[in-house]
Amino acid sequence: xxxxxxxxxxxxxxxxxxxxxxxxxxxxxxxxxxxxxxxxxxxxxxxxxxxxxxxxxxxxxxxxxxxxxxxxxxxxxxxxxxxxxxxxxxxxxxxxxxxxxxxxxxxxxxxxxxxxxxxxxxxxxxxxxxxxxxxxxxxxxxxxxxxxxxxxxxxxxxxxxxxxxxxxxxxxxxxxxxxxxxxxxxxxxxxxxxxxxxxxxxxxxxxxxxxxxxxxxxxxxxxxxxxxxxxxxxxxxxxxxxxxxxxxxxxxxxxxxxxxxxxxxxxxxxxxxxxxxxxxxxxxxxxxxxxxxxxxxxxxxxxxxxxxxxxxxxxxxxxxxxxxxxxxxxxxxxxxxxxxxxxxxxxxxxxxxxxxxxxxxxxxxxxxxxxxxxxxxxxxxxxxxxxxxxxxxxxxxxxxxxxxxxxxxxxxxxxxxxxxxxxxxxxxx
Numbered sequence: 001x002x003x004x005x006x007x008x009x010x011x012x013x014x015x016x017x018x019x020x021x022x023x024x025x026x027x028x029x030x031x032x033x034x035x036x037x038x039x040x041x042x043x044x045x046x047x048x049x050x051x052x053x054x055x056x057x058x059x060x061x062x063x064x065x066x067x068x069x070x071x072x073x074x075x076x077x078x079x080x081x082x083x084x085x086x087x088x089x090x091x092x093x094x095x096x097x098x099x100x101x102x103x104x105x106x107x108x109x110x111x112x113x114x115x116x117x118x119x120x121x122x123x124x125x126x127x128x129x130x131x132x133x134x135x136x137x138x139x140x141x142x143x144x145x146x147x148x149x150x151x152x153x154x155x156x157x158x159x160x161x162x163x164x165x166x167x168x169x170x171x172x173x174x175x176x177x178x179x180x181x182x183x184x185x186x187x188x189x190x191x192x193x194x195x196x197x198x199x200x201x202x203x204x205x206x207x208x209x210x211x212x213x214x215x216x217x218x219x220x221x222x223x224x225x226x227x228x229x230x231x232x233x234x235x236x237x238x239x240x241x242x243x244x245x246x247x248x249x250x251x252x253x254x255x256x257x258x259x260x261x262x263x264x265x266x267x268x269x270x271x272x273x274x275x276x277x278x279x280x281x282x283x284x285x286x287x288x289x290x291x292x293x294x295x296x297x298x299x300x301x302x303x304x305x306x307x308x309x310x311x312x313x314x315x316x317x318x319x320x321x322x323x324x325x326x327x328x329x330x331x332x333x334x335x336x337x338x339x340x341x342x343x344x345x346x347x348x349x350x351x352x353x354x355x356x357x358x359x360x361x362x363x364x365x366x367x368x369x370x371x372x373x374x375x376x377x378x379x380x381x382x383x384x385x386x387x388x389x390x391x392x393x394x395x396x397x398x399x400x401x402x403x404x405x406x407x408x409x410x411x412x413x414x415x416x417x418x419x420x421x422x423x424x425x426x427x428x429x
Contacts, residue, residue, distance in 0.1 A: 049074035049333040051353065053255075054345065055173040055202070055226075062233070064202045064226040066125065066177040067252040068356035069332045071095070076351050077278055077334040094337035096351035097277070097329070099143050099187035102336065102361065105277055105286040106328070106390075107423040108188060108368065115368040115424075116191035122219030123185065123194065123360065124210045126202040126226070127171035129178040131342040132157055136194075139183045139339040145190040157196045160210040162217065168200040172343025179340035180352045181225055181360045187336070188364035195219055204228065204262070208241030215244050220371060223363035224251045224269070225356035227261040227300070234262045234306045242268040248366035248378035248427075252355035253324045254300025257292065258398030258406040258414075264323050265304040270379040271323040272362045273416050274299035274330020274355045275392055284422075290395025290408045290415040291331040291353075298397040299330055299355055301414030302405055312380035315412055317402040324417040326382050326426070327392065328358035362421070369427040381429040382418050388425025392416040 050073040055066035075086040078096050103109045129135075133155055140148060148154035159167050178196065185194050197214045199206040207226065214222050222244075242249055242263060251269040254261040264271040273290075280287040292298030303318035315322055329336065332353030340346040372378045382389060393408050397415045400406035404413045412418055421427070 049076055051332045054176040058202070058228050061231065062204050062228070064126070064204055064207055064228045066174055066226045066356055067255045067354045068177040068180050068225065068352055069255060069354040070176055070345060071332050071335055071351035071353070074333070078337070078351070081279060091348035091350065094142070094349050096335045096337040098337050099145065099190070102187050102329070106365070106421040108365065108421065111368045111424055112188060112190060115370070116189040119189070119221065119367045119371070120193040120195055120219045121185045121189060121363055121367050122214030122217070122222045123178065123181040123196045124199065124207060124214055124222060124224050125174055125178045125181065125196070126199045126207060127169060127174040128167045128198050129175035129342055130170050131175070131340075131346065132178055132182060132196055135179050135339050135341055136182045136186065140186050140190070142339070143187070145186055148186065148194060154193050155196075156194075157198065158213070158217070160197060160199045160206055160213050162213055168198050170342065172345045174202075175342040176338070176340050176345045176350070176352070177225060177356055180336070180338045180356055181223055183338050184336065184357055184360040185223070185364045188361055189367045192364065192367050202226070204237055208237060211241050211249070215247055220247050221363045221367040222247060222249045223360040224249065224263060225359045227252055227254050227264055230260055230262050230265055230305050232306060234265060237263065238266050238268055238307065242266045244268070245375045245377060246372050248363060248372055250359045250363040250366070252359040255297065255354045256300060257294070257296055257298040258301055258400055260302035260304050260323050261300055264300065265307045265321050267307050267310040267321050268377060268379065270362060271325045271417070272355060272359045273301060273324035273327035273414075274358050275327050275416060275420060276331040276395070277329035277334045284390070288390065288392045288420060290392065290397055292395060292397045293331070295398055299324070299327070299415050301397055310377070310380065312383040314383075315404070317404060323414060325379055326362055326389065326418055326420065327416040328361040328420050330355045330358045365421050365424065366427045369424040373429055376429055378427070378429065382426040384429060385426040386418055388422055389419035390422045391419045
């Protein structure tokens with residue numbers, strides 16, 4: 001049974017989820033839709049961006065939701081930058097940031113061209129995406145990335161038990177999440193191999209089993225773009241699924257604004273927050289702030305109710321594990337291009353946001369940075385190399401009693417952690 005204090009951020013998030021789920025259920029009965037309603041109402045002819053959640057919200061204890069948001073209308077930052085008109089759904093060509101944009105923003109252009117060979121990034125998600133390999137091929141071909149296929153040994157898709165044939169049932173929403181994850185790994189580390197491990201359901205037990213399988217198959221970089229409310233079971237999940245020394249494991253901080261979620265709260269993972277990424281006239285050429293759309297939409301952050309504080313975290317306001325560690329782009333309005341053709345959500349090119357984008361980006365930066373040292377916990381690497389990060393100092397993701405839990409500042413803060421990548425220096429160790 002969950003024992004979260006009734007007035008904690010986690011409890012407030014759970015109440016929001018329950019209310020949202022009730023509303024969504026009513027909408028399903030009326031409309032037959034299988035995805036959540038638009039997160040932001042806006043006229044597609046304006047610059048306002050609308051989107052929908054890719055995956056259903058959790059309905060049971062121990063169930064996770066993916067943190068992917070698919071843009072449905074308005075003009076993204078990429079479209080405005082390139083003079084592309086607003087459309088309700090852009091499916092014939094990319095409408096979000098591509099590999100060159102992301103590498104430029106995070107100082108990775110040279111590393112992406114030269115590093116990553118021999119390294120395997122594992123993507124852990126729930127359910128099957130039958131079109132995963134062909135959609136990945138379309139994305140990589142469009143952007144001129146080297147082919148990554150089963151035939152050439154670059155791509156592998158397995159179940160949580162390692163089977164290449166006995167795969168889970170397909171799911172349109174999670175397929176969008178899978179495409180997002182595979183495309184971000186490709187964008188940042190095009191020379192890396194990719195293993196997609198599909199859990200048979202969205203339970204933490206099955207997703208955790210998939211994490212263990214990914215490590216058993218040799219992946220040293222594992223991305224997890226999902227999360228759920230904290231519970232008293234989390235510390236047992238930590239030891240069962242995430243305690244893998246020498247492996248860089250990332251987890252999304254969440255998309256519902258201020259409040260902690262698991263597995264981002266695990267002391268063994270790198271918790272990844274989300275930013276709004278825009279071009280600028282600075283020397284860097286880009287600027288970032290905390291991603292927040294409303295009181296219930298934005299990057300997650302907060303002080304864990306259960307997980308102990310890892311040795312490398314030194315902030316004094318939170319006695320337990322603090323979320324996040326680092327961050328990357330997540331705002332759907334400044335989102336990334338994804339190619340997905342499976343199910344009702346898969347109509348070709350789409351723009352995605354959410355911390356489901358930032359988690360695989362950071363896992364792939366770890367892969368570019370090289371093999372973690374034996375016995376290490378890579379979540380601690382950025383704390384040793386803080387100067388190799390872009391400090392995000394503006395914006396907030398909600399209201400909180402302890403300011404830095406939800407508001408950006410110079411140095412460490414909850415929503416963006418220590419900052420975003422500026423090259424590889426903060427991800428080696």
